Amino acid sequence: MTAHSSPVAELAKTMSAPFEQAQAMPVSVYTDPAFLAEEQEKIFAKSWICAGRADGLKNPGDYLTMEISGEPVIVLRDRDGQLRALSNVCRHRMSTLLEGRGTTRAIVCPYHAWTYSLDGTLRGAPAMELNGSFCKEHIALPQIRCVDWQGWIMVTLDADLPEPAEALKEVDDLVGYLDMSRYQELFREEHRWNTNWKILAENFMESYHLPVCHAGTIGGASKLKDMVCPEGFESFNYHHILKDERVPLALAHPSNTTLEGDDRKRTWLLAIYPSLLITLTPGYFWYLSLMPDGPDHVKILYGGGLSPEFMEDPKAPEYFDALKALLDHVNEEDKGCTEKVWKGMQSKFAAPGALSHLERPNYEFARWILDKVQA
Structure with a gap:
């Protein structure tokens, strides 16, 4: 950041490029306390x-x-x-x-x-x-x-603020067939990590990091060439992947006769702005809800549970114990990766690089933040 620029001006300059030439957000957008004050006033105080x-x-x-x-x-x-x-x-x-x-x-x-x-x-x-x-x-x-x-x-x-049902109507269009309202929460925890809230939000939004950051868990099943990142909507971005029987709860329960074809094994990843991050499958869901705690820390609400069909399965507790252990391990891997990004941002050599085509949601998130802080 130069002596005459601000994080908002730096972000505006970065976001003037089209997605095909996009760069990651400037370091100052994550590290500057004044920018966080803008986010608190113009984003968190004015969002659901x-x-x-x-x-x-x-x-x-x-x-x-x-x-x-x-x-x-x-x-x-x-x-x-x-x-x-x-x-x-x-x-x-x-x-x-x-x-x-x-x-x-x-x-x-x-x-x-x-x-x-x-x-x-x-x-x-x-x-x-x-x-x-x-x-x-x-x-x-x-x-x-x-x-x-x-x-x-x-x-x-x-x-x-418009009601969520209005602002997020496209969420219902995409995943309404799974009826999130009927899923039951089985755990809820609170964590605090040494990273900026946007680093963790962006981490959820892209699956580009899966093969490396999650090499010890789910990375082996993640193939970059098979990943697709569609264009998002005004209030959220998303992507989806197809799971196999290695995670039984990710597939529709045999008693579910309404889902057909790929919808029986499709996992949705929804990033609802500013900070609700949902993984939704036919069998289970988990989520993170983020709140900044200074530029250098994020408070995390972490929870999850099962679909109605699996809640009625006598073996569901056994399945879920195995799933929860996997989710906790994945979360620890994300903690390590996102805290390393924050540490790297403190370097005098820290500078944002070009975005992959698999990081389209990050670009859209950056544009949304710019729109809000400029309002």
């Missing part, structure tokens, strides 16, 4: 962010907490069984309220015990009767937009 699977909050009072662009958020099932997102900041002295995940009958502030119902209304506040300005009925936790889209909990701080 995935908080996990809706079936992870099954019962009234089940909750999780998250931060979106630095904003503390509670997501929960209210007493009527509806998904709801609320500000996780007390309306008294502004303490955060809940931490982690769990189940609660009410939201109680750990500072002065102001107590809120699951719909966010204030239920009780000790020793406030002498303050004439205090009116319990006028106090509630601010509501934040939250929807169940195809079984995913999607949350946004933007009051005007």
